[in-house]
Amino acid sequence: MVDASRSALTAKLSVKDLPGPHGMFTAAVGQSAATFAWETADGRFCSGSAATDGGFISSLCVSDRRDTPFSDRPMLVPLLSTYTFAEVHVFGADREIVRAVTCNGRPLAVRRLPPVLDGRRALYAFALSEPTAGRVTVTVVRGRATATEHVELLGGHLQHKASCR
Template structure:
């Protein structure tokens, strides 16, 4: 008589994150009750840690919800008041869905009529979590995470048929940015703004390139204790963001990028003046350094609100000579 002994594989011990997500799922299914209960496919994990998870889901009446469950017993649930909100549009686009502090600074976004291929922050690749599908299959949901509050934009490479194009996603909404606790300001010429500052840099026809050049020069002159990194790398560092938003450098380094002159985004960006804005204090449209300096001193040219900057080309003998930058710190 012989016997065969078969080894039974031992069960794989769940990781701390897996245990936390299982705990969070149980608690969120209790918290998201009644009309806010998740419809199929149920709770979708957008972010996780060893303390809990961030979820998104749709209700039976097509309302989008999100919730957080953290040990030892904290849960929150928030749902849209209307079905299909935000509505799916007829053209390809990215749409922010959730921007909050949960397992880090979590940004959940949807893609409509296009496929997300990658996300980068100033050239650095970010991990993208494919969360699921909502809106009857018309919107895919994705998530990215930063260790701490991070502002600015990320580049999202999306595929539309045979083409790959780049879109940009704001990491903090304009309303949320305005509400951030950056403190009260007492700076010159700012109303309720922070410290007002001015700076000049070399002229280039490409204003964005000129802005980056003067940023690099400013960083080389003073790295503010953040040596060994480029401007792009700094703006992916939450410690740098905290440094800027709790004091700043009073230079062009206080902004991650330059936006278009017609863009009224509330974020911490450098914005060139439009031609009409320049002519309001320099009727000829070609201000000299002296014109610019006097306009700021007399208040004919105002400083922007806190956490913002402006710039314009300055002329000498009718030809572009410098670019003047001015702004107000966030705190």
């Protein structure tokens, strides 16, 4: 299923937006679609989703590798927030390592993707089954210290949405 989604997406990409030497990374998988992230040969961050049958395909690449610079200080870098078959988030961790992502204290499954920016930025992805308000809590390690950060979710502050605090 993932291979069919990847093939459908890759077939629609322009040559300049094709994955570089490290290929496409699977960020999330649904019943009939998948979401991917990748770095182009010239170092730009891209993401996309595709149904296995090609019924929907979407992709986006930053214009220049400088659009997502590596941080001088430890921080999370939001790279993708989308809703197709699930609410999918991909974020980078510069100068820190993600240990856990939680919603209201409940652990979420987090995928560690291959690094980008010449191995300097670790990539992580998680998915929520429905659009969710609020933010998730991200526990990170910086050197020998543990810290807490947050990633904002797509649901905004709407009261009728599921919510993470």
